[in-house]
Amino acid sequence: MLFLTVFAKILSAHAPDQSYIFLRFQESAMSGRYEITTDDLNEVLDLDLKRGLPVGDLTPHLQKIQEYVLKKSSFSSKEHGVYEIRFTEPSILRGGSLGDYVQLNFELEGVEEIPEKLQVRYAAIFDKLPKHQGMLVIAYDWKAGIHNNEAIPTLVFSSSDTEQDLPTTKSASLIIGFVAMIKLGVWHIWIGFDHILFLFALLLPSVLVSRGEGDLPLENPQTGGWKAADQFKPAFVNVVKIVTCFTIAHTITLSLASLEIVTLPSRLVESIIAISIALAALHNLSPLVAGKEWIIGFFFGLFHGFGFAGVLAEKGFGGDFLIWTLLGFNLGVELGQLVIIAVIFPVLFLLRKTLLYPKILILGSVSLILISIYWFIERAFDIDFPVGGYILRALGMM
Numbered sequence: 037m038l039f040l041t042v043f044a045k046i047l048s049a050h051a052p053d054q055s056y057i058f059l060r061f062q063e064s065a066m067s068g069r070y071e072i073t074t075d076d077l078n079e080v081l082d083l084d085l086k087r088g089l090p091v092g093d094l095t096p097h098l099q100k101i102q103e104y105v106l107k108k109s110s111f112s113s114k115e116h117g118v119y120e121i122r123f124t125e126p127s128i129l130r131g132g133s134l135g136d137y138v139q140l141n142f143e144l145e146g147v148e149e150i151p152e153k154l155q156v157r158y159a160a161i162f163d164k165l166p167k168h169q170g171m172l173v174i175a176y177d178w179k180a181g182i183h184n185n186e187a188i189p190t191l192v193f194s195s196s197d198t199e200q201d202l203p204t205t206k207s208a209s210l211i212i213g214f215v216a217m218i219k220l221g222v223w224h225i226w227i228g229f230d231h232i233l234f235l236f237a238l239l240l241p242s243v244l245v246s247r248g249e250g251d252l253p254l255e256n257p258q259t260g261g262w263k264a265a266d267q268f269k270p271a272f273v274n275v276v277k278i279v280t281c282f283t284i285a286h287t288i289t290l291s292l293a294s295l296e297i298v299t300l301p302s303r304l305v306e307s308i309i310a311i312s313i314a315l316a317a318l319h320n321l322s323p324l325v326a327g328k329e330w331i332i333g334f335f336f337g338l339f340h341g342f343g344f345a346g347v348l349a350e351k352g353f354g355g356d357f358l359i360w361t362l363l364g365f366n367l368g369v370e371l372g373q374l375v376i377i378a379v380i381f382p383v384l385f386l387l388r389k390t391l392l393y394p395k396i397l398i399l400g401s402v403s404l405i406l407i408s409i410y411w412f413i414e415r416a417f418d419i420d421f422p423v424g425g426y427i428l429r430a431l432g433m434m
Contacts, residue, residue: 052134054169055161057109058186060176061204063357066119066147068175070105070140071129072160077101077138080164087136091128094138098126102140108160111144113151120145154202162195169194172202178357179205181216213357214364221368224347225376230309230411231340235279235373237316237404238333239380240397241323242275243388262323262397264388272381274329279377281330283370285337286344291362293345305342307416312336314408317401344369 056071074085081104083097094101102123112118121142129137161168170193175185191200225231244262265271292298316332318324325331348365387393414421 053165053167054171056137057156057158057170057172058175059172059202061150061174061180062176062178064147064149066111066144066150066154068142070109070142070160071137072101072105072140073131073135073137075135076161076165076168080104080161085136085138088130089128089136091126094126094128101138105140105160108158110157112155112157113153114155115151116146116148119147150204152204154204155199156191156202157199158193159195159198162198166195172200177205178213178216178361181213181219183216183220214360217361217364218368218371221365221370222372222375223368224344224365225369225372230313231343232376233404233407234309234313234316234336234340235282235376236380237313237320237401238278238282238329239275239377239384240317240400241320241329242278242381243271243385243393244397245271245327262320264393265385268385271385272377275377275381276374278330278333279373280370282333282337282340283366283373285334286341286369287362287366289338289341290344290348290366291341293342294348294358294362300339300342302346303415303418305339305346307412308336308339309343310408310411310415312339312408314405314412317404317408320397320401 055073055076057068058071059066059068074083074087074089077083077097078085081097081100083100085094085097106121109121110118111121122145124141124143126141127139129139131137156172158170158172160170162170171189172191172193173185173187173189174180174182176183191202193200241262243265245265289298293300315324316336319329319332344365348361384393384396387396410421413419
């Protein structure tokens, strides 16, 4: 508790009296951005930047800001010397009570390979605000298993410590990054409510067989075209096959989208993912492809793959180590799905012959259809219904 109290300010994503350097390490490229508040820039450069200003209003002051940052910071290595900083399009981050952060995006020129160690100099703001701190955050480093990091600093600069060495992961094993991709895949399937509900729609009839299959008597007439499966193992193996077909399908489209061979509009993909839940649930009420549920899993898995590609793109994964990224992420998704199956399937199997199961099948499927239609309308027509916000606030997620 004492440690967390003392270092709470350092560990926060953005805090008062701090500016930031976010670095991205790729196979043969280094890039990043500086983030400095408009208040601090006003103080050190005698500007009059207002909070809430459009990024276009930076243009008259941009050269002065960039020249100041270039004078006060640098990146170098023993192998290369000083890297030239090439600024790209700037942006602005709204920081709420902390003010706005001017984001100076940049690329380092002349990078042929990642050096063993990067020497970083950062002395911005300290000349006017000596208690100021500069935080260097590694936002992306595949080999280190770091992606989309915005909060954990690696180096902390102060007025008395403006030059520091940053060890890189040039010689690191691919295993670390690969394991990180597996974890990301597992985590994404566990927090992806639409993917989980689609999986649940496939699981509901997994402990049943079509009336036309086998010679078992119909235990529950209320279950429509289904009757209870007789044995655990065949039913379990069947549902694993269905989910594996889903994984194979989304692997195909995730790869095609990541390689930019085939791309689809995000709104179309997310809308189809939403409606896939309704169609899978409708199959539970009136079997559409009895005994061939793998067709549903495979067909809609193609569209879920495009959705997964959007996740990787949002987290900044590009062409570096792409094969390992796709392999690890898909493996993680499959493992995450198998864990869900291992938890839910035994419970459903135990309940399959009870009077409760027809109600679970019918009410569960109808609920899935309603949720699916709700999401479809939101995504297809770009409507933000307030119900979702109320639910998330009730769950403490907003």
